[in-house]
Amino acid sequence: MLNTAIFSRVRTAAGRFARADQGNIAVLFAIAAVPIISFVGAAIDYTRANSARSSMQAALDSTALMVAKDLSDGTIKASDINTKAQDYFKALYTYPDAREVTVKAEYTANTGKGSTIKIIGSGNVPTEFMKVAGFPQIGFDTSSTSLWGNVRMRVALALDVTGSMDQDGKMTAMKPAAKALIDQIGALAKNTGDVYISVVPFAKDVNVGASNYEQSWINWSEWEAANGKCSGKNSGNYPTKSSCESAGRTWTAKNHDTWNGCVTDRDQDYDTKNTTPTSDPATKFYAEQYDACPAQLLPLTTDFASAKSKVDALTPNGGTNQPIGIAWGWQSLSQGVPLNAPAEDPNYEYKRVLIVMSDGLNTQDRWPSYGNGQVQYNGAIDARQRIQCDNAKANGVIIYTMHVNTRGDPTSSVLQYCASGLDKFSTVTSSSQIATAFSAIGTSLSKLRVAK
Numbered sequence: 001m002l003n004t005a006i007f008s009r010v011r012t013a014a015g016r017f018a019r020a021d022q023g024n025i026a027v028l029f030a031i032a033a034v035p036i037i038s039f040v041g042a043a044i045d046y047t048r049a050n051s052a053r054s055s056m057q058a059a060l061d062s063t064a065l066m067v068a069k070d071l072s073d074g075t076i077k078a079s080d081i082n083t084k085a086q087d088y089f090k091a092l093y094t095y096p097d098a099r100e101v102t103v104k105a106e107y108t109a110n111t112g113k114g115s116t117i118k119i120i121g122s123g124n125v126p127t128e129f130m131k132v133a134g135f136p137q138i139g140f141d142t143s144s145t146s147l148w149g150n151v152r153m154r155v156a157l158a159l160d161v162t163g164s165m166d167q168d169g170k171m172t173a174m175k176p177a178a179k180a181l182i183d184q185i186g187a188l189a190k191n192t193g194d195v196y197i198s199v200v201p202f203a204k205d206v207n208v209g210a211s212n213y214e215q216s217w218i219n220w221s222e223w224e225a226a227n228g229k230c231s232g233k234n235s236g237n238y239p240t241k242s243s244c245e246s247a248g249r250t251w252t253a254k255n256h257d258t259w260n261g262c263v264t265d266r267d268q269d270y271d272t273k274n275t276t277p278t279s280d281p282a283t284k285f286y287a288e289q290y291d292a293c294p295a296q297l298l299p300l301t302t303d304f305a306s307a308k309s310k311v312d313a314l315t316p317n318g319g320t321n322q323p324i325g326i327a328w329g330w331q332s333l334s335q336g337v338p339l340n341a342p343a344e345d346p347n348y349e350y351k352r353v354l355i356v357m358s359d360g361l362n363t364q365d366r367w368p369s370y371g372n373g374q375v376q377y378n379g380a381i382d383a384r385q386r387i388q389c390d391n392a393k394a395n396g397v398i399i400y401t402m403h404v405n406t407r408g409d410p411t412s413s414v415l416q417y418c419a420s421g422l423d424k425f426s427t428v429t430s431s432s433q434i435a436t437a438f439s440a441i442g443t444s445l446s447k448l449r450v451a452k
Contacts, residue, residue, distance in 0.1 A: 045127040049138040052098045056121050059092035060103075060144035064119045065447055067105065068146035071115065072190065081105045085119055098123045099137070114150025114349075118143055151449055153351045154196045154300060154341065155185055156329035157307075158322075160358040160404075161201040161294045165316035168406040170359055173431035177438040178357075179308040184442035186304040188449045196300040196342065198332035199310045202325030203318030204364045204373070205290040206297055208338065210261035217277035217338045218263070219284035224253035227289050262293040265324060265366040272388040274327070274395065276336045285338065286366065292318030299332055299339045319364035319373035322356065322414070323385045329354045330392050351448050352397050355441060359404035361412060382414040389418035398448070400441050403427040404434060 066088050070076040076084050085105040093101070101123035108116040122141035130138070157178060165171045182197055189195035200206060212218065228251050229235055230244035238244040241251040265271045267282040277283045294317070298310045328339075333352045335341045344350050362381035364373040370380040393399060401415040401424065411427055419425035424444070426437045 042130055045125070045130045045138060048097055049125045049140055052095045052123065052125050053140040053142055055095040056093060056098070056101075056123065056140070057142045057144065059089055060119045060121050060142060062092055063088040063103075064117050064144040064146040067119070068115075068117045069446070071107075071117070072149065078107055078109070081107050081117065085117075089119070089121070093121075097125050099126060100124055110149045114147045116145060116147050118145045149190075150348050151351060152194050152345075152348045153185070153188065153353060153445065153449060154198075154333050155353045155355065155445065156198045156200060156300075156332045157181075158200045158202060158325035158329035158354060158356045159311070159314065160203075160320065160322070160325065160360070161314050161316050162203045162318050162320045162360065163292070163316050164320075164360050169431040170404055170406060170434070171314065171316050173434045174357070174404075175311050175314065177435040178311045180435065181355075181438040181442050182304050182307050182311070184439065185445055188446060189302070192302055193342075193345075196302055197304060197307050198300045198329070198339075199298040199307050200325055200329045200332060201294040201297065201310075201314050202321065202328070203290075203292055203294050204321045204324070205262040205264050205288055205293060205318075206324050206328045207261045207293050207295060208263050208285070208328070209296045210257075210259055212261070212338070213256040213259050215338065216279075217284050219281050219286045220253075220256065221281070221286075223256075223259065223287035223289060225251075227258070228253040256287075259287055260289055260293045261296060262288050262290040263324075264288045264290070265321075265327070268384070269387075271323065271327070271366075272384060272391055274330045274334050274392070276334075277338065288366075290318070294318065297328060297332070300341050319371075320358065320360050320362050321365045321381065322358050322362055323365065323381065323388055325358075326354065326356060326385065326388055326392065326418070329356065330395075330397060333397065353400065353445065353448070354392065354397050355400045355402075356415065356418065357402040357404065358412070358415065359406070361409060362414070385414050386417055393420055398424070400424045400444070401426075402434075402437050402441075404431075405429055406431060 063085055067081060067085050070084060082105050086103060089103045101121065103119065103121045106118040106120065120143040124137040124139040126137050127135055159178060185195055185197060225241040228241065230238035231250040238247055238249060244251040263285040266285055270283055275283055277285065295310065295313050298307060301307060332339050333341055333354065335343060362371065362376045364371045365381050369377065371377055389399060399418050399420045401419040403412040403415050405411065405427055406429060416425045426440065428434055428437050
């Protein structure tokens with residue numbers, strides 16, 4: 001009887017268990033938890049390995065650049081490369097989870113198209129979760145290559161010399177800072193032609209040199225309409241061609257050799273491009289007798305002493321038209337008229353760089369409806385500048401911009417936009433910071449000189 005009763009109870013309990021569904025979710029979750037935890041664990045292990053690899057890539061990039069610079073400067077010999085690479089890398093790579101890290105350097109001497117340093121690194125990260133599945137570690141490897149000797153640089157300095165640069169010691173601070181930058185860039189040249197520099201002072205206009213008055217790329221129509229003499233008595237009452245001819249008189253334009261060398265914006269849309277001038281008047285540059293004409297620009301040169309002398313000669317005057325400075329900085333980097341940049345050797349890679357420094361917001365250009373010299377209307381000048389910068393960057397020009405903002409103005413959004421990346425825009429709030437900002441640009445350019 002006892003056995004029968006026990007058997008009956010067991011059978012009844014088993015029936016209840018079979019019919020019960022309250023614990024199904026828990027059972028299913030327990031079963032599913034195993035692969036879920038495995039996948040999460042694997043993701044964690046792979047994330048650690050990827051972080052180790054990313055940190056190694058950054059360290060290798062810096063190591064390759066520094067070793068390449070040491071070699072190009074002559075501070076180390078080819079036989080020192082591996083030792084120097086190891087020293088740099090050990091100082092830079094501090095990822096705590098990496099194990100069995102190895103680094104080696106491969107050097108290829110200059111064969112006519114530059115020298116190459118390749119730094120190769122590898123290592124592994126012990127796993128926490130995947131070791132259960134038989135994977136005790138995850139290996140990783142990466143490399144970085146620096147190339148130098150085949151990279152040449154052409155750098156245009158477009159410098160704001162408007163009247164406001166006379167305030168807060170900005171012009172005084174800018175001159176030694178710009179000259180130090182010229183020295184810094186010039187030092188990258190190992191042979192004549194490795195580095196060229198142009199200097200383009202700008203205000204509302206740019207001065208291309210009064211001696212160019214016979215050049216075919218100048219459009220004289222507006223200059224002749226504003227510079228001349230009306231016939232008859234009281235000719236001073238009719239100071240322009242239109243007012244003179246409206247009075248039924250004859251207008252005689254001055255000789256072109258009386259021009260002071262200043263030019264203003266080209267017709268739209270050529271104002272946003274570096275199109276070579278042709279016989280089409282719209283492609284030519286408009287002469288203007290601007291009374292605040294800045295110092296004459298200096299085309300690309302390897303005479304860095306003359307570039308520094310040009311900076312020393314700058315004086316502040318006039319309104320702000322950043323697009324005219326950008327236009328002529330870009331022109332100085334371009335072959336053909338008007339500035340005829342030297343031909344490029346096909347055996348070299350060329351970096352074309354435009355550095356734009358301005359202390360204010362755009363206020364004036366060729367079109368009076370865009371600004372009056374004190375205020376820009378409806379962002380019209382900035383709109384043209386954005387198109388212009390897009391075109392220059394599409395043409396391969398690397399643009400650095402600097403906003404010298406000592407009066408608490410809004411940060412220049414158009415200068416930020418024009419820069420070829422956030423790392424290539426800087427804003428300084430005191431004159432004492434100008435030198436540091438220029439030096440940072442020079443350091444960045446030194447990396448461009450050796451990096452591939």
